[in-house]
Amino acid sequence: MKLSVLGPAGTFTDAAAKAYLKTQPGTTVTLDYHPTFDQVYQAVCRDNLGLLPLENQLDGYVSATLQRLQTADVTEIGEVTIPVNFGLVANVANLNQIKRIYVQFKTEGQCQNLLSQLPSVQIMTTSSNMISLEKFQTGEIGDAAIVPQSEMSGLQFPLMKNHVADQDDNNTRFIIFKNQPANLDELSKQPLDTNHFKAPLFVTPSFNDQPGTLYEILGYFAKAKLNLITLMSLPTKTELGVYSFYIEVSGTRDQQEEIFATLTELASLYHVHLLGFYAV
Incomplete structure (x- = not known):
């Protein structure tokens, strides 16, 4: 495998x-x-x-x-x-000498305090932190990169700053x-090896332009006393203004029957795309 x-x-x-x-x-x-x-x-x-x-x-x-x-x-x-945490490496001695910095697209949002000190620096977005390091190592004078803190011990450059994420x-x-x-019936029979579960899913109404749609969806979970730890909306990309709701439900082993009864009821009214049911 x-x-x-x-x-x-x-x-x-x-x-x-x-x-x-x-x-x-x-x-x-x-x-x-x-x-x-x-x-x-x-x-x-x-x-x-x-x-x-x-x-x-x-x-x-x-x-x-x-x-x-x-x-x-x-x-x-x-x-x-x-x-996760990050360090900064640069081939110049001071922050104000940096001209270009390589940073992974998700890392950028976690290191805003550092990047705010470099307002005139060109940010080069990469797909991974290790690619940021590779780009920097083959770059020019004035380059820098934000890299995993775990990689810092093996590096030696004129400027190195540890722990540059916005918080430790x-x-x-x-x-x-x-x-x-993910199949509702099959997962409902799945035994849990711990007392707690998580169930991620998308719920898509047939149309969104109606007052109370989200309120009604959430009401099913509230009635069953199921805890929601995530609620987000994502466009379905079929047309403007049509969204899916990404939901993560958490609960205990005693609520396993309740979560699947709730999802079955929801699926009779909305498009429910269950993504799994697993122990946490």
Whole structure:
């Protein structure tokens, strides 16, 4: 079995994958690196497992992951959260000598305090933190990069600043998923090996231009006393003004029957795209 992740090796996704595999003793899995979200997803379509970042503590949800989950026929089977922090490297002696800085698209939102000190610097967005480092190392005088703090110990440059994220307490949550549509009936019979579960899903009304639509959807969960830990809206891309609601429900083993009864009732009125049901 292969676990497809965003590469190259050394990224936080790579670290999350290794952390997840430690929770799966006795399982033989090879890490399969890809440079883009689409390539990870396509690899999962070829029956690999996949792992992608879902949520960062400082910068919120990763839209590139949510957009793929919105229509993907996959089942989330678990998640893993790891601490993340960053350092700055530059081939000049002072911040005011930096002309260009390489930074991964999600890292940028987590290091705003640093970047606000560099208002005239050209920000070069990359797809991964390790690519930021590679671009910097082959760049020109005046270049800099924000890289994983874990990579700083092996580097030596004129300017190096540790822990440049906006706060030291910073974590990213990753999901693990497989190429199989999540089935309500099958998942309702799935035993939990811990007392708590999480159930992610999209709910799409047939039309949004009606007062109280979201209120009615949320009312089903409130009536069942099910806790929602996430609520977001995403465009369906079919036409302007039409949105899906991304919801994550959490609960205990005693609420397993209630969550599936609620989802079955919702599915009779709205399009419900369940993404999984797993222990946390």
